[in-house]
Amino acid sequence: MIRQPEPKQDVLDRREAIVAGLRGILPDDAVIAAPLELKPYETDGLSAYRQPPLAVVLPRSTEEVAAVMRLLSREGVRVIPRGAGTSLSGGALPMADAVVIALARMNRILEIDETDRFAVVEAGVTNLAITEAVKGRGFFYAPDPSSQLACMIGGNVAMNSGGAHCLRYGVTSNNVLGLRAVTVEGEIITIGGKYPDAAPTDWLGLVVGSEGQLLVVTEVIVRILPLPEGARAMLAGFRSNEVAGACVDAIISSGIIPVALEFMDRPAIHACEAFAHAGYPLDAEAMLIIEVEGSEAEQDALLERIRAICERFDPVSMRVSQTPEESAAIWKGRKGAFGAVGRISPDYMCMDGTIPTSRLAEVLGRIRQMSAEYGLEVANIFHAGDGNLHPLVMFDANDPESQQRAEAFGADILRLCVEVGGCLTGEHGVGVEKRDLMGEQFEPEELALQRRIKGAFDPGWLLNPAKVFPLVDA
Amino acid sequence: MIAPEHEADIQAAVAEAAATHGHWRIAGGGTQTGLEGGHDVLSLAAHRGIVFHAPKELVVRARAGTPLAEVEAALSAEGQHLIAEPPDLRALLATSGEPTLGGAVATNLSGPRRVHGGAMRDHVLGLRFVTGEGKVFRAGGRVLKNVTGLDLCKLLTGSRGLLGAITEITLKVLPAPERVGTVAIAGLGPAAAVRAMAAGLRSPFAVSAAAHIAPGAGHPRGLTAMRIEDFAASVAYRCDRLRGMLAEHGTAEIFSDHDSRSFWRQVRDVAPLAGLGPAIWRVTLRPSAAATVAARVEAAGGTWMMDGGGAVLFVAGEPALAGARGDGETWVALKGEPVPFPERPEMSRVRAVLDPHHVFAAS
Ligand SMILES: Cc1cc2nc3c(=O)[nH]c(=O)nc-3n(C[C@H](O)[C@H](O)[C@H](O)COP(=O)(O)OP(=O)(O)OC[C@H]3O[C@@H](n4cnc5c(N)ncnc54)[C@H](O)[C@@H]3O)c2cc1C
Numbered sequence: 001m002i003r004q005p006e007p008k009q010d011v012l013d014r015r016e017a018i019v020a021g022l023r024g025i026l027p028d029d030a031v032i033a034a035p036l037e038l039k040p041y042e043t044d045g046l047s048a049y050r051q052p053p054l055a056v057v058l059p060r061s062t063e064e065v066a067a068v069m070r071l072l073s074r075e076g077v078r079v080i081p082r083g084a085g086t087s088l089s090g091g092a093l094p095m096a097d098a099v100v101i102a103l104a105r106m107n108r109i110l111e112i113d114e115t116d117r118f119a120v121v122e123a124g125v126t127n128l129a130i131t132e133a134v135k136g137r138g139f140f141y142a143p144d145p146s147s148q149l150a151c152m153i154g155g156n157v158a159m160n161s162g163g164a165h166c167l168r169y170g171v172t173s174n175n176v177l178g179l180r181a182v183t184v185e186g187e188i189i190t191i192g193g194k195y196p197d198a199a200p201t202d203w204l205g206l207v208v209g210s211e212g213q214l215l216v217v218t219e220v221i222v223r224i225l226p227l228p229e230g231a232r233a234m235l236a237g238f239r240s241n242e243v244a245g246a247c248v249d250a251i252i253s254s255g256i257i258p259v260a261l262e263f264m265d266r267p268a269i270h271a272c273e274a275f276a277h278a279g280y281p282l283d284a285e286a287m288l289i290i291e292v293e294g295s296e297a298e299q300d301a302l303l304e305r306i307r308a309i310c311e312r313f314d315p316v317s318m319r320v321s322q323t324p325e326e327s328a329a330i331w332k333g334r335k336g337a338f339g340a341v342g343r344i345s346p347d348y349m350c351m352d353g354t355i356p357t358s359r360l361a362e363v364l365g366r367i368r369q370m371s372a373e374y375g376l377e378v379a380n381i382f383h384a385g386d387g388n389l390h391p392l393v394m395f396d397a398n399d400p401e402s403q404q405r406a407e408a409f410g411a412d413i414l415r416l417c418v419e420v421g422g423c424l425t426g427e428h429g430v431g432v433e434k435r436d437l438m439g440e441q442f443e444p445e446e447l448a449l450q451r452r453i454k455g456a457f458d459p460g461w462l463l464n465p466a467k468v469f470p471l472v473d474a
Numbered sequence: 475m476i477a478p479e480h481e482a483d484i485q486a487a488v489a490e491a492a493a494t495h496g497h498w499r500i501a502g503g504g505t506q507t508g509l510e511g512g513h514d515v516l517s518l519a520a521h522r523g524i525v526f527h528a529p530k531e532l533v534v535r536a537r538a539g540t541p542l543a544e545v546e547a548a549l550s551a552e553g554q555h556l557i558a559e560p561p562d563l564r565a566l567l568a569t570s571g572e573p574t575l576g577g578a579v580a581t582n583l584s585g586p587r588r589v590h591g592g593a594m595r596d597h598v599l600g601l602r603f604v605t606g607e608g609k610v611f612r613a614g615g616r617v618l619k620n621v622t623g624l625d626l627c628k629l630l631t632g633s634r635g636l637l638g639a640i641t642e643i644t645l646k647v648l649p650a651p652e653r654v655g656t657v658a659i660a661g662l663g664p665a666a667a668v669r670a671m672a673a674g675l676r677s678p679f680a681v682s683a684a685a686h687i688a689p690g691a692g693h694p695r696g697l698t699a700m701r702i703e704d705f706a707a708s709v710a711y712r713c714d715r716l717r718g719m720l721a722e723h724g725t726a727e728i729f730s731d732h733d734s735r736s737f738w739r740q741v742r743d744v745a746p747l748a749g750l751g752p753a754i755w756r757v758t759l760r761p762s763a764a765a766t767v768a769a770r771v772e773a774a775g776g777t778w779m780m781d782g783g784g785a786v787l788f789v790a791g792e793p794a795l796a797g798a799r800g801d802g803e804t805w806v807a808l809k810g811e812p813v814p815f816p817e818r819p820e821m822s823r824v825r826a827v828l829d830p831h832h833v834f835a836a837s
Binding site: 113114115116117138139159160162166167170171173174183189193194195196197198199200201202203204205206208209210213214226227228229249252253255256257294295297298301302354355356357358383385386387388421422423424425426427428429430434438441442443445446447449450452453454455456457468 | 528529530531532533553582588589592593595596605609611612615616617618619620621622623624625626627628629631632633634636637648649650652668672675676677678680705707708711758759760761762782785802804806815817818820821823824826827828
């Protein structure tokens, strides 16, 4: 496990007093301190790392969060904000001397405005619940992480999460208008508003994606978009990663930006097909899922253009769905990809680098080579339009040696992403997982500047410390 | 004024100011100098040139002083365009000079497509900038998705040269539409116009702009217009559907591709308000409040134009008009005295991190 700072002994010593203080400001059922009940909070989606916190609080309002923050900052206690705990980078991993503020009970939708096209939701509302709440009125909330059934908007804001449709609709940052949040000192503030460009300086853009380093977010004002008339998917299998990559380039060059453009390599195709029976081409080396939107006629026209482009790349198979059911079947394999890989390997690590799309074939080739060197299987899933690569490195967590190799392999993949002009993380965040790799992408001075900006919000480094930035004494 | 060609010289000029309690006002092409400002100008206009354009990756990188027109021409040669549609404000602000990419990014300029495709801030993938200490930093990179570390790109974009001198910008770009269409209704009052635009913007037809030009500002009866941009067949189909859907709001006409392009260029450049006031503001607000605010502006002697379906109100008039602003409205001066905006202490501390010696401080 990654090195974490020593817990503050004086805080551990005052544990009972701190818990009593929390019970003084929150209802009894909102403070968890019994070791067994802390268990569910000891890890997140990066389950290889575990650490029970000092206590967990479950506030029901912004005011309660503010009261908790006032107490904890006065006591010098570290704070870990937490949504649903689906972070794949260990962003919500606790520390022994830290209190977890879990926003799960702040799950109300406060306002929906159809004229001004926004919704105000509490941080603990799940991503999918927003779309469910506005769907009946003809709207949706665009960013759609595969974890959308569970993950919460506060977590999405913290991670600036993306999804399969962000090539067209943008990521969280492009779809958030404003926030209500609590400062480390326990003051309630608002940033942005119920319309775009509400603040002349873009503090909102700084806070979105800040991984709980700057503020505890309690309410989010999101932009809601009108639902398209319809959507349909097609899939095409190709003889090599190179050819599939060239086909992606050709589609983009033709002036078509599909709403989704997903790439899977051979191991991913096989894992997903075994799981979903979606009719994926098992003889293909690479496969694209391409989705378009519009009226039936518009879908037909776009899919016909795309089909003609794919045709030029000698596809081994091609299937244009004729019905929404067929589209759903095509998506089922992709959406269940992580689960599918989970079935063929006891454990896997989901990496998340981004690369310039022109380097795709080369990068996949080098990953394959590393896979052989490390003796570990890897399946690649890729948001092809925007270069966000998700290699799933398979290993056995019961074998510490295998886990170590997987971590080293993962780190090498991310180094490769940076080397070809990309970055360490496209949507899952740095968290604790990629913290010590930050030096691969940033100069020491650049990291120092970011640290000082964090310090401008959180001078005592109480908010989600030991994440994102390499430890200074390291 | 100095206008260094190389980043190292820009850096040296800032470093020297930092060491000597000096100040610089950062400028691009000087087309937005309608704003007051006393300090010496450090112009980035000579630090220019496109570094690369990778059309298949939807990315372009250029130095800050590159004329917007040069960037647009390079993109256009590959069938692409700037998503945020930054305006050319020279006629509106009665300025000369050449609009630069750096100026557009530093002011988060965006045009009618803001309501659909986002502002400059939504497409800046990477920056190089010089802090008030005279140090060069990079933020972001060249890939479309990047959440590595704090998002300083968004912080710097729109910071009007007050947090750093942006020297190089990497932007996401998109294919330009094959066809542009417009559905327009004449004769609606402000409230009816907002209702019609809201109906268009909530339709499934991907309306990419919605503006209302008041009778006082160029159009004899007032015009409410919505734009659709896509492949030709889609534009024809959706304009027709949109016109049908808007029938209850008024009888709509459909503009040709040619007329649409020139009409939206006028809207983009806020041409209807050119020459109408010594002071000009871009006000952002909730569309549902736009008609009320427009009436208030008119009562105070100002002229206005709505963009973004009412989420943007351009206001022209006497400087005292700024006193007419209310809660829930963000007034940013394009010409005339800057409008003060209260700032939180943590944000002032961020300023102190980036510009500890107040080199970039507004006069
Ligand atoms: C199966 C699976 C699929 C996934 N697919 C995607 C995907 O397609 N795209 C994608 O982008 N991500 C994906 N993820 C990652 C994860 O779901 C996202 O990062 C998500 O946004 C995390 O939300 P959460 O509510 O679970 O937050 P948590 O995991 O609880 O927390 C994440 C981070 O946010 C901070 N945080 C949480 N709430 C707040 C708050 N209110 N204020 C301040 N900080 C806060 C935490 O401290 C932590 O650093 C996936 C994860 C899984 C397990």
